[in-house]
Amino acid sequence: DVKVTQSSRYLVKRTGEKVFLECVQDMDHENMFWYRQDPGLGLRLIYFSYDVKMKEKGDIPEGYSVSREKKERFSLILESASTNQTSMYLCASSQNNEKLFFGSGTQLSVL
Amino acid sequence: QKEVEQNSGPLSVPEGAIASLNCTYSDRGSQSFFWYRQYSGKSPELIMSIYSNGDKEDGRFTAQLNKASQYVSLLIRDSQPSDSATYLCAVSDSGGGADGLTFGKGTHLIIQP
Numbered sequence: 001d002v003k004v005t006q007s008s009r010y011l012v013k014r015t016g017e018k019v020f021l022e023c024v025q026d027m028d029h030e031n032m033f034w035y036r037q038d039p040g041l042g043l044r045l046i047y048f049s050y051d052v053k054m055k056e057k058g059d060i061p062e063g064y065s066v067s068r069e070k071k072e073r074f075s076l077i078l079e080s081a082s083t084n085q086t087s088m089y090l091c092a093s094s095q096n097n098e099k100l101f102f103g104s105g106t107q108l109s110v111l
Numbered sequence: 112q113k114e115v116e117q118n119s120g121p122l123s124v125p126e127g128a129i130a131s132l133n134c135t136y137s138d139r140g141s142q143s144f145f146w147y148r149q150y151s152g153k154s155p156e157l158i159m160s161i162y163s164n165g166d167k168e169d170g171r172f173t174a175q176l177n178k179a180s181q182y183v184s185l186l187i188r189d190s191q192p193s194d195s196a197t198y199l200c201a202v203s204d205s206g207g208g209a210d211g212l213t214f215g216k217g218t219h220l221i222i223q224p
Binding site: 031033035040041042043044045048058059090099100102103104105 | 119145147153154155156157160199201211212213214215216217
């Protein structure tokens with residue numbers, strides 16, 4: 001079975017801190033994604049990557065950056081965390097858009 | 112901006128009845144359509160995919176697609192309390208590309224014992 005592992009289940013950070021969310025997949029998938037999920041707003045795509053060192057902006061990239069130095073790892077970076085970035089962050093991978101496999105999510109609170 | 116619309120619910124259905132979940136999408140070029148189930152506090156998991164007009168059945172689940180009306184639905188027969196969850200409709204316009212899915216906000220389904 002595909003496993004997508006997110007490094008932290010819960011994270012509490014302070015405003016202005018630099019935050020790294022890590023995601024690792026073990027199925028050699030080409031594509032990796034970062035979504036955030038908020039009540040009433042649903043899942044929104046932040047960034048995605050279709051190859052090592054490649055990245056593409058999703059629908060809401062502002063305030064975020066990403067890094068994909070290795071095929072299995074996709075990191076989401078909040079350069080200067082703000083309270084409006086408090087959210088559930090979900091990483092996903094796929095070989096194509098046939099099926100997204102999601103990690104268990106990171107609930108980030110920015111105080 | 113691609114949009115996927117779902118009724119947020121909650122949709123309450125008696126145990127054993129048919130639950131009907133609906134979704135409309137704005138991008139006429141959309142190629143692939145998915146239904147994900149998300150239990151409270153968990154991440155979404157894929158339960159159905161459909162690519163061509165008509166019905167696709169998998170166990171108690173049937174997905175229906177009408178591209179002319181830009182409408183996709185999910186039927187759950189013989190609903191069980193374990194089907195209580197939020198159901199997310201997702202759409203891709205790339206037919207296998209890498210640009211991710213656009214999700215609806217989800218319908219909260221409650222199966223009443």
